[in-house]
Amino acid sequence: MNSLKAVFGEVAGLFVEDGSLALEIVAVVVLAGVCAHFLPDSPAVAGGILLIGCLGVLGANVARAGRR
Numbered sequence: 001m002n003s004l005k006a007v008f009g010e011v012a013g014l015f016v017e018d019g020s021l022a023l024e025i026v027a028v029v030v031l032a033g034v035c036a037h038f039l040p041d042s043p044a045v046a047g048g049i050l051l052i053g054c055l056g057v058l059g060a061n062v063a064r065a066g067r068r
Helices: 002-017 019-038 043-067
Strands: none
Touching: 019 043
16 A cells, blocks of 8 residues: 555656646647637647647656756
């Protein structure tokens, strides 16, 4: 039980410790939601924004962490 608690603590710590990553992902999700709302006939646009945006945010975060 302690190991499961530690794993959940580590995962939660990823989002709490690095607030910029969480905020950037929320921004990507909001942007994809806005595009999905205004372009309902093209769900691929929102999906592409989610895919490219999340991968870009993750890559930028890894690059920032590598410089520290």
